[in-house]
Amino acid sequence: MVSQEYELNSPGAVDPSGLWRFIFWLAFVSGSLILGFFLLMSQVGPPPPSRRGDMRLYYAAWSCLTALMLLSIRMARWIWKIRNPIPVPGRAVRPAMYMVVLIAWVELVLGLVGIIGVAVYRP
Numbered sequence: 001m002v003s004q005e006y007e008l009n010s011p012g013a014v015d016p017s018g019l020w021r022f023i024f025w026l027a028f029v030s031g032s033l034i035l036g037f038f039l040l041m042s043q044v045g046p047p048p049p050s051r052r053g054d055m056r057l058y059y060a061a062w063s064c065l066t067a068l069m070l071l072s073i074r075m076a077r078w079i080w081k082i083r084n085p086i087p088v089p090g091r092a093v094r095p096a097m098y099m100v101v102l103i104a105w106v107e108l109v110l111g112l113v114g115i116i117g118v119a120v121y122r123p
């Protein structure tokens with residue numbers, strides 16, 4: 001008999017503690033590290049005048065951050081059925097996971113703001 005926590009189509013039905021959770025945490029931690037690295041790089045200052053027109057690194061980093069955060073939010077929705085980052089009483093999911101998903105949403109918004117900022121930037 002299948003437990004009510006996992007559906008047959010969900011990755012939690014196959015392996016609730018293995019590969020899918022690893023992919024979630026890998027995407028979340030990688031995205032957080034990219035965000036931290038580029039926030040620290042923004043403290044250094046703008047690129048030199050000869051390189052100001054070349055913004056490919058910034059496009060790639062902010063796009064990768066956005067994709068990783070979307071992946072982690074999607075995985076959380078798929079594995080733990082977290083549709084809303086605000087905890088719902090009576091759910092089996094720990095409140096700490098809701099905080100992780102809320103942080104992922106904030107990082108996703110920062111990634112989108114970063115992409116827009118790089119697109120609007122004119123040297």
